[in-house]
Amino acid sequence: MDRRFVYLDYNATTPLHPEVKAEMIADLELYANASSMHEAGRRARARIEKARSSVARLIGAPDPACVYFTSGGSESNNTVFGTMYDLGRRGRVDEAKSHAGRRQKIITTAIEHPCVLNAARRLADEGFPVVFLGVDAQGRVDFAELERELDPERSRGGPALLVSVMAANNEIGTLEDIPAIARLAKAAGAFVHTDATQAAGKIPIDVESWGVDYLTLSCHKIYGPKGIGALYVRKTAPIEPLIRGGHQEKGVRAGTYNNLGIYGFGKAAELALAELPSYASRVAALRERLRAGIVERIPSVHVNGHPTKVLPNTLNVSFPGAEGEAILLSLDLEGIEVSTGSACASGSLEPSHVLMATGVGPELAHGSIRFSLGRDTTEADIDYVLERLPPIIARLRRMSTVPASLSATT
């Protein structure tokens, strides 16, 4: 096949959906400050409320007022952890009407996105008891450990204040059982947060049946613009601003409304919801074509993550004996864009914290590649990868000192 450009890094970010792009170009004129009282301001504001309803529909939130716009997933996650900081500190606990006692314990997982991990570590630095739950070899949360950590009689740190578990892992695509986790957490009196940044647009989301108090969304993962995200906050859950100032977003998030980002988010959410069924079946078939082709053509590979409880678009594969970054750069020369681990952790020499948590060991973790497919991916793209990848792996393995068979399984 002729050289082509194949973008398989949709979990890092997505291009704009053509309809989002068209809407954004049309909206470049709608510049008024949505807090202004004059007509242009009121018109800008009405459009924002329309977008809020679209985002609410994407996640099954009956009341759009529970959706707050932020600058992205990292800000949404940090806002939740900042709220827990306010709630859990001595002297402030009594202000949290929903929580009696001095709840401070934070339960999250070892495979969260760096922004949750670092927000949780910050609370640990402040003296909060923080637990990072382990996962099994497929990346699923250990329920026995969760139940133990939720029980103050069987674990340290007192009753839990928050349980935060991502809906879908960004690196390996494994889906967590959020409804079951939320049931356990709520029974123990904790608030429940899920980072649904990678889940949105790829699997159905329903805040009601999931039973979460907080849910994080990012727009640029669903074919919308960057720099805009949202936080769902259940009406009964407390929320404190991370960015203080003007009265925007009912005082929960100050700063002039990002009209263009919000309009693009509304359109992207609307499209993501409408296209979900066709998207999911299409990319799942392409993913399977890629997986089967790799396993057939390349010896000693290890497919990371869960075989079925997985995002339809994500395939994470370890190629023992070849180094992930070298594979990435070799594929890049062929016009194929993938990632090792996540973009947010790139530049780091550490092996993926997600793969390490699944127990694959550093060799496999260092030799892993994340293929993340999207709505523009074609069969020809997959076939091109299946043509160019095997000789790259063979060449790198010849150059390597690590035996290809090391701890590898197919």
Place this chain on the structure above:
Amino acid sequence: MDRRFVYLDYNATTPLHPEVKAEMIADLELYANASSMHEAGRRARARIEKARSSVARLIGAPDPACVYFTSGGSESNNTVFGTMYDLGRRGRVDEAKSHAGRRQKIITTAIEHPCVLNAARRLADEGFPVVFLGVDAQGRVDFAELERELDPERSRGGPALLVSVMAANNEIGTLEDIPAIARLAKAAGAFVHTDATQAAGKIPIDVESWGVDYLTLSCHKIYGPKGIGALYVRKTAPIEPLIRGGHQEKGVRAGTYNNLGIYGFGKAAELALAELPSYASRVAALRERLRAGIVERIPSVHVNGHPTKVLPNTLNVSFPGAEGEAILLSLDLEGIEVSTGSACASGSLEPSHVLMATGVGPELAHGSIRFSLGRDTTEADIDYVLERLPPIIARLRRMSTVPASLSATT
């Protein structure tokens, strides 16, 4: 004159500069995650660094690495105050290499934007000594009070940790003498922050001669997109992330790069710097035409702010005997868009905190209108306002119970 649309709310927000718009439309395709290692990611990243250099040039920062991108002015300001929280707390003070002792005192002014006021109030809630300096009748900081508050022998709260004074006021346009304020603050060992959100693009900014440690910028005030801003941090000044997570912006600000916003900001900064001299002389002449016309045609008005040390585009006028919101809505019906106070405080029934701080009294504060001019404002726009405004004021004054002459001066 025929009815026309006259936007005079440029301090609330600005439309996109046509060249920024053209660049953003062209850039809608550059979607790659700027943290990704592949070629598209590296290309996206290179464009971000080019934009960073343009923003650095706008504020005279010799090293672009001192510029951090944020989601806007509110986030930048909150990041500075969050850093002060970390520095000033017991147990953490020793970590701040630049500051000996337990410096906690925050000195700011009564006329700051709500995001600085509320970030400062948050520190006050946490037990930090916080002082809001008064201003004179023209909105200039009281230097005698500043000197006293910087002297631990003559004031309470110990030595100052931070002095934060805005470069230009958003409501009345008054310019503060930042270089002089910074000299006093540095002599007392305090860090210096200025919110230059309203100053940027309207007056020259030079972080070196100003001598500030931190400077806040917002892109949507300089004819660029919303949802993007920057924080300048002097190399010797500490900075702590508000949004924790990935390693973006050297760990100071996590979250996927907002490519489009950053590219737009770079272009807007470049244009703002290039067009500043012609912009400033043009809008200053239009502002004077508006001021002289209002004073000539409407009896008993009061021009707020400083007569000469003022943003070239901002004219704040009180019309005693007429209520600000009623004037705004009446002008809106004529197609003229202005604001009372600031957009970020709209919806509040309180009189402007800025005008109250200048001592004009609640009647004048309630009857004030901010006209903020911009690069698209024409003489015909001004003449249209001068035609439509006088009958509105006369009508509202007839309906009012407050005498028009009350505490009014021209």
